[in-house]
Amino acid sequence: MPKDRERTIVVGPKPGKENRRSGHRRAKAHRVPIKGSSEDKLRGPGNERIGRTLAEVTEQLLRRAIQTHLATREKMYRQVEPVSSIKHPESRVANKRDELELVVADIHEALIEISESYENEAVMYETDIASDRKAAEREPEIGSAFKSEALPESTRLSESIEERIEHLYDRIIILAETTAEDSNRVEIDELWSQLRSLQRIEAEQYRQRFEASLEMPIDAGQRILENARKLRRELEDITASDTTTSDSNSPST
């Protein structure tokens, strides 16, 4: 067994990577360093997800060991037990020891097998991490981090339009940078007008979401003020007429 395998164990998807939004990448396995006692080795770093995965692996191993054990027992029972072993109980013990050794060997083999299957996953995961890092270095913020769905409803950008705008930018830049001639100018102009119209659509969608998110219509303030003034005028009229009436009804001195 290679040295690094003694030091690390490869378990299931990295915590937090189980539900990748993009969905184009499988949840990859990752390495977990194992230190300390054998119990610690089984438990690994205190992590619920890792614990669960280890529990699954252990269960798998035990199941396989039991199957092997039962198969061996069956095999042994099928064989005619030599008389000598009946007569000599120490040979029974020896048989039992062999049996247990078989189980241990089987567990060991299963461990290697499982570890190797995860090894490939781990390599793929590490490759992904490396490519992610490179991508982050190229476009740390623009390229990947824009998660418009996390924005409040009112300010959310339309993702499909946003993606199309991004795509158009890319195409325009490529065309503009790779050609020195005017041969692509027509195409660039066309793409530019598409870009502008998409930007207008996005702006319109934003306006609708913005207005829908307001407590009241965008021009409501003016109407409220007008209502207040109207009410005031009505009250002024009522109080004025009341005053006139009460004045005319008051006894003359």
Place this chain on the structure above:
Amino acid sequence: MKILPPRTRPPRIPIRRRHEPKPTRAWAQYRACLRWDFGFTCAFCLLHEADFFAGQTGEGLGVTTVEHAITRKADSSRAGDYSNCLYACRFCNRSRSARPRESNGARLLDPTRDAWSEHFVATGDELRPVAGDRDAHYTHRSYELDDPRKVERRRLRRELITDRLNLLSRFSEEIEDLLHLADLLRNRDLRLFGKVMRQIRTLRDDAERARRDLRRFGALPPDAPEKCRCGSNRYHFLPEAFERQMIDLKIRSDLSR
């Protein structure tokens, strides 16, 4: 509470950097310092974070970015240089992409060196370059300062803030008058008095809703960073270029009566 003006005027002075973060190649770590240094405002199109997030937290969503004056493509060694980093909205950053700082004798203007008001004029909801100013034109074109998405956001902010401020500034006076008139009615027609009081109450509720709409445009976002790479909060206030434009939204006690 201070809120944004209906329209951010181009600053009369260049934006002065106050923060001095420890150098790092991971320029994203400058974000907190940049946000304070640039007043949570895109240095180019002057859209504020509130124009994107409407008073919600938006940090980490990639809508605002670190823009490199000297692009990483042109000189990758300057990528982690704080003096080369600017705070820009995603629209501006994407529009410029890797355009060079100079092209055909025109250069991109730098908001930390050039006073925007000398090169741009706020006309309606647009930010037009001064006629004959080649640098301003090149900057305007490179960053698409009047991209329809930006113009629309400016318009919505202007209309909303103007409307709500207009309401709130005159409303208390109107309410006072109405209460006075209602008081005159109290001893004469109790039923009418009750009806009037109900209407006054509805108006007061409307005023409260107007205030809530205005709070979306707070000058400081709810997630304004308390810590930054400088390790000091000495300069955790808006830059002078923007501070003087902000409106102090005094919540009048007579409105909440």
